[in-house]
Amino acid sequence: MDLVIGIDIGGTKTKIGLVDVKGNCLADTFFRTREFPDIDSYLDKVVATVKELQSQVAAEINFLGCGIGAPNASSRDGTIVHASNLVWKGVVPILAKMAERMPLPMKITNDANAAALGEMLFGVAKGMEDFIVITLGTGFGAGIVANGKLIEGYDGFAGELGHVDMTIGDGRLTGLNVRGGLEAYVSATGLKRTMLYLQSKYMDESRFRSIAYNDLHGEEITQAAVEGDPIAIKAFDYTAKILGQAMANFTAFSQPEAFILMGGLVNSGKWIMEPLQKYFEKNLLEFYKGKVKILLSGLPGKTTAISGAAALIWADHTNDY
Amino acid sequence: MDLVIGIDIGGTKTKIGLVDVKGNCLADTFFRTREFPDIDSYLDKVVATVKELQSQVAAEINFLGCGIGAPNASSRDGTIVHASNLVWKGVVPILAKMAERMPLPMKITNDANAAALGEMLFGVAKGMEDFIVITLGTGFGAGIVANGKLIEGYDGFAGELGHVDMTIGDGRLTGLNVRGGLEAYVSATGLKRTMLYLQSKYMDESRFRSIAYNDLHGEEITQAAVEGDPIAIKAFDYTAKILGQAMANFTAFSQPEAFILMGGLVNSGKWIMEPLQKYFEKNLLEFYKGKVKILLSGLPGKTTAISGAAALIWADHTNDY
Numbered sequence: 001m002d003l004v005i006g007i008d009i010g011g012t013k014t015k016i017g018l019v020d021v022k023g024n025c026l027a028d029t030f031f032r033t034r035e036f037p038d039i040d041s042y043l044d045k046v047v048a049t050v051k052e053l054q055s056q057v058a059a060e061i062n063f064l065g066c067g068i069g070a071p072n073a074s075s076r077d078g079t080i081v082h083a084s085n086l087v088w089k090g091v092v093p094i095l096a097k098m099a100e101r102m103p104l105p106m107k108i109t110n111d112a113n114a115a116a117l118g119e120m121l122f123g124v125a126k127g128m129e130d131f132i133v134i135t136l137g138t139g140f141g142a143g144i145v146a147n148g149k150l151i152e153g154y155d156g157f158a159g160e161l162g163h164v165d166m167t168i169g170d171g172r173l174t175g176l177n178v179r180g181g182l183e184a185y186v187s188a189t190g191l192k193r194t195m196l197y198l199q200s201k202y203m204d205e206s207r208f209r210s211i212a213y214n215d216l217h218g219e220e221i222t223q224a225a226v227e228g229d230p231i232a233i234k235a236f237d238y239t240a241k242i243l244g245q246a247m248a249n250f251t252a253f254s255q256p257e258a259f260i261l262m263g264g265l266v267n268s269g270k271w272i273m274e275p276l277q278k279y280f281e282k283n284l285l286e287f288y289k290g291k292v293k294i295l296l297s298g299l300p301g302k303t304t305a306i307s308g309a310a311a312l313i314w315a316d317h318t319n320d321y
Numbered sequence: 322m323d324l325v326i327g328i329d330i331g332g333t334k335t336k337i338g339l340v341d342v343k344g345n346c347l348a349d350t351f352f353r354t355r356e357f358p359d360i361d362s363y364l365d366k367v368v369a370t371v372k373e374l375q376s377q378v379a380a381e382i383n384f385l386g387c388g389i390g391a392p393n394a395s396s397r398d399g400t401i402v403h404a405s406n407l408v409w410k411g412v413v414p415i416l417a418k419m420a421e422r423m424p425l426p427m428k429i430t431n432d433a434n435a436a437a438l439g440e441m442l443f444g445v446a447k448g449m450e451d452f453i454v455i456t457l458g459t460g461f462g463a464g465i466v467a468n469g470k471l472i473e474g475y476d477g478f479a480g481e482l483g484h485v486d487m488t489i490g491d492g493r494l495t496g497l498n499v500r501g502g503l504e505a506y507v508s509a510t511g512l513k514r515t516m517l518y519l520q521s522k523y524m525d526e527s528r529f530r531s532i533a534y535n536d537l538h539g540e541e542i543t544q545a546a547v548e549g550d551p552i553a554i555k556a557f558d559y560t561a562k563i564l565g566q567a568m569a570n571f572t573a574f575s576q577p578e579a580f581i582l583m584g585g586l587v588n589s590g591k592w593i594m595e596p597l598q599k600y601f602e603k604n605l606l607e608f609y610k611g612k613v614k615i616l617l618s619g620l621p622g623k624t625t626a627i628s629g630a631a632a633l634i635w636a637d638h639t640n641d642y
Contacts, residue, residue, distance in 0.1 A: 147467075147470045147473075155574050155612060158576040253575075254465070257475040287402050
């Protein structure tokens with residue numbers, strides 16, 4: 001049976017799975033990325049994990065290749081470059097190092113680009129020519145498709161929308177030292193920073209006045225919103241306002257048919273989605289209003305990123321089936 | 322001889338020319354757009370102008386078609402929609418109305434998209450797959466090419482970068498009521514508004530304290546900068562700062578190989594270009610620095626927009642020669 005290895009390298013977790021032609025994960029697992037600060041022992045762990053997964057699949061496997069999604073990946077050079085959310089610094093020649101370990105066709109791209117390919121091949125973007133995938137995890141990622149093709153840019157680094165400055169140089173710093181950068185507001189980390197900011201700005205009573213920044217988790221903020229915590233509710237509204245404004249700006253760039261959202265922040269459901277829809281429409285130019293959809297990922301939640309990474313390879317085989 | 326009619330509909334002037342396969346204008350002229358508030362009499366004037374030009378060309382002409390560049394043009398519907406810098410309001414079915422007057426293949430696109438096609442076919446973008454043309458005239462236009470193709474968007478309205486909000490909802494209003502929109506800062510009109518703002522902010526002596534807004538022209542501001550007027554010099558710096566920031570943001574979107582600038586503001590030469598280069602590089606993310614060129618249009622200045630419009634038709638004939 002033909003399968004593709006899909007690897008999603010995230011700031012927190014590395015997810016690995018074996019993906020079939022429909023985008024289904026036949027076996028998958030994860031480990032903590034930060035536990036391997038040395039890239040070589042990290043890749044040894046990856047290879048060992050693939051072997052483990054292989055043994056879980058009953059059928060005889062023919063691997064067509066390995067697709068990797070990672071922040072700040074250069075598809076042209078096969079490298080990861082200055083990724084602020086990863087432990088390895090500088091330029092990491094990850095594809096060359098993987099090829100030493102596994103003699104397979106291998107591709108890498110920005111994690112959000114991989115997600116965009118996944119949605120196009122297996123998810124809600126089937127048949128769409130123009131759409132933007134936004135991944136809201138530890139950081140903020142974007143995969144942009146126009147004219148039916150991923151926009152990779154001159155050098156393979158397009159779609160770094162988390163570092164777009166929304167404030168003419170006056171605002172929070174992102175991990176790449178961009179002042180006012182979107183990711184500093186709209187991401188799991190951004191939401192936590194907003195919780196601090198709003199507690200500084202307002203005097204509302206809130207359970208979060210007893211919780212330190214390092215002990216704060218996204219799920220708790222959602223739970224608090226459900227229970228009516230004013231700071232939590234304001235934090236989602238504030239996040240949605242900036243994301244809505246940013247998405248309206250992005251619409252002026254490539255006029256997508258839809259934005260497709262995924263990642264931890266989206267799990268907060270209506271707390272983020274309802275104000276987002278409102279602020280997005282409010283900020284859209286007149287001739288875009290009512291025309292741009294906001295969709296949730298059409299890939300199975302837990303393995304979205306894995307299927308996306310595998311789509312890098314599967315895209316070359318769609319005509320074989 | 323095969324020629325294409327190129328028409329550039331601007332807020333101030335309508336430029337018309339007859340363009341050969343190399344992008345050269347064999348005959349061209351212009352008239353004031355605002356003198357024809359009625360679209361039908363405007364188009365009659367266009368047709369009369371084409372006949373006039375035709376009589377100036379010695380050779381027998383075979384018209385291959387007519388290409389039109391206009392602000393807020395929808396290439397799919399052949400309309401101009403809510404163009405803030407034009408006299409005709411609402412939705413103007415300009416291609417249908419033109420076809421009644423001239424039975425020729427006809428195409429329309431956003432004026433900046435036309436300019437981008439022109440640069441790709443005839444100008445400095447020959448051989449480039451990823452670039453962005455920015456037109457700095459009465460308004461701010463952008464034509465974006467990625468993967469060798471113009472990004473037109475789901476509905477034909479991509480590239481409206483003049484209405485990107487740079488200030489999270491706090492700033493000047495554009496003609497489309499976008500608060501903080503780029504065009505309100507970076508355009509001929511934006512520069513004039515900045516002249517007022519800086520006179521309000523600083524107490525420097527300046528000849529402009531005796532000139533009212535409505536009497537102010539871009540060329541004078543350049544001349545004043547040459548003569549050392551502090552408000553004029555600050556105005557170019559301020560404009561360049563916002564444009565540099567915006568171009569750094571756009572780079573994060575599609576990572577172009579180059580930005581190609583054209584239009585009135587660019588005629589201010591080093592007063593705008595030197596600070597622009599500085600602020601652009603300063604704001605670029607680390608992995609883009611030194612990689613993205615800022616170029617001036619490679620098309621003959623006076624007829625750039627006409628050649629660009631004609632490129633809409635010529636693009637379909639490049640293999641015939």
